Amino acid sequence: MKVHHLNCGSLNTPTESMVCHVLLVETDNGLVLVDSGFGLQDVADPAGRLGFTRHLVKPVLDEAETAARQIEALGFARADVRHIVITHFDIDHIGGLADFPAAQVHVTAAEWLAATAPKALTEKLRYRQVQWAHRPNIVEHDPRGEPWRGFAAAKELVDIAPGIALVSLPGHTRGHACVAVDAGQRWILHCGDAFYHRSTLDGQSAAPRLWRASETLIAFNRKFGRIMPAWPSFTGAVNRT
Numbered sequence: 001m002k003v004h005h006l007n008c009g010s011l012n013t014p015t016e017s018m019v020c021h022v023l024l025v026e027t028d029n030g031l032v033l034v035d036s037g038f039g040l041q042d043v044a045d046p047a048g049r050l051g052f053t054r055h056l057v058k059p060v061l062d063e064a065e066t067a068a069r070q071i072e073a074l075g076f077a078r079a080d081v082r083h084i085v086i087t088h089f090d091i092d093h094i095g096g097l098a099d100f101p102a103a104q105v106h107v108t109a110a111e112w113l114a115a116t117a118p119k120a121l122t123e124k125l126r127y128r129q130v131q132w133a134h135r136p137n138i139v140e141h142d143p144r145g146e147p148w149r150g151f152a153a154a155k156e157l158v159d160i161a162p163g164i165a166l167v168s169l170p171g172h173t174r175g176h177a178c179v180a181v182d183a184g185q186r187w188i189l190h191c192g193d194a195f196y197h198r199s200t201l202d203g204q205s206a207a208p209r210l211w212r213a214s215e216t217l218i219a220f221n222r223k224f225g226r227i228m229p230a231w232p233s234f235t236g237a238v239n240r241t
């Protein structure tokens with residue numbers, strides 16, 4: 001499958017500039033988005049849609065960066081997006097959902113429950129129900145399935161397309177998951193916010209202290225937040241809240 005790498009939200013955090021990494025996948029069953037970044041409604045109403053968190057991550061909020069506009073620029077229609085697979089429901093991952101109201105939105109059942117019935121303080125602060133006020137067509141998944149390629153559990157989303165799998169990796173949020181995509185010559189693992197800095201993988205440098213602190217502070221489960229197996233190709237080495 002052909003995979004486009006999109007930046008759907010530049011962030012100017014206190015330590016570094018970051019991007020909201022989104023995958024656009026061309027399948028035989030239409031277009032599939034993996035995460036959605038910030039959307040047109042976020043750009044139009046940052047205070048109402050994003051709340052206080054926008055002051056921490058300082059998104060640029062340029063309409064041209066939204067998935068909607070980038071997909072149109074590639075010559076597709078927004079209606080061509082049939083499915084959106086979401087790693088987790090933080091504000092910089094689901095802002096674009098409202099721009100594709102007909103798409104099915106795939107997420108773990110645990111993450112949907114966390115977003116709609118938050119328990120922990122971090123959950124009550126991080127999720128913004130206004131971002132799914134348009135009532136998207138949610139499809140819940142339980143990825144506690146078969147061991148797969150070194151992961152404890154994964155579920156291939158064959159109803160979308162063969163070669164797209166949801167990999168359970170809770171820690172950053174209650175139902176956080178990674179999304180594996182068969183890109184032909186290699187597999188791509190879109191890991192959401194499973195880690196914040198490339199040093200988590202390569203060990204060649206130290207993550208900025210502020211990043212490590214925020215990674216710990218915002219994690220739903222700090223014990224499991226940083227477990228990553230060996231994998232031939234990672235995406236999302238630049239992460240966000």
Ligand SMILES: [Zn+2]
Pocket residue numbers: 088090172193240241
């Ligand atoms: Zn996050």
